[in-house]
Amino acid sequence: MPDVKHFDPDAVLEQVEHLFWRRGAATTGIAEVVAATGLSRSSLYATYGGKQELYAKALRRYVERRSEPMFRALAADGRGLPAVAAFFDALIEARCTGEYAGWGCMAANAHAEPAGPQVRDLLGRHHGMLRAALRAALETAGDQLRPGLDLDATAESLTLLAYGVNVRSRAGADAAALRRGVTAALDALRPTAL
Amino acid sequence: MPDVKHFDPDAVLEQVEHLFWRRGAATTGIAEVVAATGLSRSSLYATYGGKQELYAKALRRYVERRSEPMFRALAADGRGLPAVAAFFDALIEARCTGEYAGWGCMAANAHAEPAGPQVRDLLGRHHGMLRAALRAALETAGDQLRPGLDLDATAESLTLLAYGVNVRSRAGADAAALRRGVTAALDALRPTAL
DNA sequence: CCTTTCCTGGAATGGTCATTCCAAGGTAGC
DNA sequence: GCTACCTTGGAATGACCATTCCAGGAAAGG
Numbered sequence: 001m002p003d004v005k006h007f008d009p010d011a012v013l014e015q016v017e018h019l020f021w022r023r024g025a026a027t028t029g030i031a032e033v034v035a036a037t038g039l040s041r042s043s044l045y046a047t048y049g050g051k052q053e054l055y056a057k058a059l060r061r062y063v064e065r066r067s068e069p070m071f072r073a074l075a076a077d078g079r080g081l082p083a084v085a086a087f088f089d090a091l092i093e094a095r096c097t098g099e100y101a102g103w104g105c106m107a108a109n110a111h112a113e114p115a116g117p118q119v120r121d122l123l124g125r126h127h128g129m130l131r132a133a134l135r136a137a138l139e140t141a142g143d144q145l146r147p148g149l150d151l152d153a154t155a156e157s158l159t160l161l162a163y164g165v166n167v168r169s170r171a172g173a174d175a176a177a178l179r180r181g182v183t184a185a186l187d188a189l190r191p192t193a194l
Numbered sequence: 195m196p197d198v199k200h201f202d203p204d205a206v207l208e209q210v211e212h213l214f215w216r217r218g219a220a221t222t223g224i225a226e227v228v229a230a231t232g233l234s235r236s237s238l239y240a241t242y243g244g245k246q247e248l249y250a251k252a253l254r255r256y257v258e259r260r261s262e263p264m265f266r267a268l269a270a271d272g273r274g275l276p277a278v279a280a281f282f283d284a285l286i287e288a289r290c291t292g293e294y295a296g297w298g299c300m301a302a303n304a305h306a307e308p309a310g311p312q313v314r315d316l317l318g319r320h321h322g323m324l325r326a327a328l329r330a331a332l333e334t335a336g337d338q339l340r341p342g343l344d345l346d347a348t349a350e351s352l353t354l355l356a357y358g359v360n361v362r363s364r365a366g367a368d369a370a371a372l373r374r375g376v377t378a379a380l381d382a383l384r385p386t387a388l
Numbered sequence: 389c390c391t392t393t394c395c396t397g398g399a400a401t402g403g404t405c406a407t408t409c410c411a412a413g414g415t416a417g418c
Numbered sequence: 419g420c421t422a423c424c425t426t427g428g429a430a431t432g433a434c435c436a437t438t439c440c441a442g443g444a445a446a447g448g
Binding site: 006039040041042043046 | 395396397398
């Protein structure tokens with residue numbers, strides 16, 4: 001009983017993820033998925049279900065395998081503000097140079113198109129985990145931060161900043177400009193130098 | 195020679211703008227545009243061109259008639275930080291309550307889909323004008339700001355923040371949370387109270 | 389080595405897409 | 419009131435969409 005697949009489902013899903021990430025869900029046809037993966041239509045449908053499910057699975061892979069590892073590293077990094085700065089540096093680097101430049105963040109992109117409950121859950125989870133990671137990083141910042149700062153609200157503002165970076169990077173925003181904006185936001189959190 | 199149209203082209207374009215704004219370009223069919231406007235296909239094509247041109251015209255209307263008036267008001271308001279706070283309050287109010295709640299910003303949404311040169315120009319213009327307006331407002335803030343602040347970089351960071359608000363509001367983000375995030379970002383710009 | 393079982397590939401299908409075309413209708417000038 | 423012209427509405431068109439189906443094939447158990 002060869003109930004083993006003749007291909008690696010996760011490797012294929014990664015190619016699908018790349019396709020939906022770059023092109024979006026609505027404008028990407030199954031024919032393109034077939035061409036990109038080399039699989040046949042029937043194998044795709046049998047393995048992953050229809051297009052909506054396929055997109056949801058690809059987005060899930062993106063969130064779990066790409067976003068959340070970065071969020072976990074940020075939350076575990078105990079350095080405080082330098083950790084936050086490193087996170088944003090890595091984000092801008094990933095968004096503006098290399099293989100995925102100009103693709104933006106797949107989760108941020110997904111906000112623009114009509115989404116089913118699965119996708120909506122993933123977007124809420126993405127936002128919640130980023131916010132929690134930033135909050136955790138800020139908690140370790142101690143006196144790197146100006147006194148009296150509301151950590152919850154600050155984490156929320158940095159989360160929104162990250163979404164802004166993601167969106168604008170898709171329009172080919174200048175990496176240096178993004179870095180300046182992020183640096184300004186982080187510098188404002190520091191105590192006033194005397 | 196009745197070269198007058200039997201309808202108001204701008205009123206129709208506003209309905210089209212609403213449709214594309216809410217539903218996105220790729221997922222909206224011409225049939226829906228016909229149903230929403232009451233016009234016939236031939237009138238639409240004769241007046242506005244094909245779907246791409248129609249979308250570009252609708253986005254142009256959005257930028258010129260909705261975004262830029264707010265940007266101009268922000269740039270002309272001489273109050274400094276309160277002007278910026280009022281701008282963000284109005285933004286969140288518009289994004290989370292009333293007729294357009296959950297629609298996000300049409301220009302921010304447009305980042306997610308493949309765009310022709312016209313659309314790309316409009317997105318650059320949108321970002322540039324918002325950034326310039328924030329910069330102008332910050333210039334009038336005087337000692338409401340902590341000393342030594344880089345106004346260019348701060349304007350960029352607030353621009354990114356606004357895009358973040360726009361994106362997240364499309365996923366039904368809580369208005370109060372957005373307000374807290376914005377407030378934290380603005381508070382960080384103020385001089386430290388002693 | 390043969391049978392059984394499930395996966396695979398390509399063709400087939402009904403629906404929807406953007407776009408075009410043509411006859412009908414209404415208005416301005418004469 | 420008549421003619422000429424432009425706009426309109428609805429039907430027609432060809433391409434592409436997501437999805438399904440069926441025959442062929444490869445691998446494991448006996």
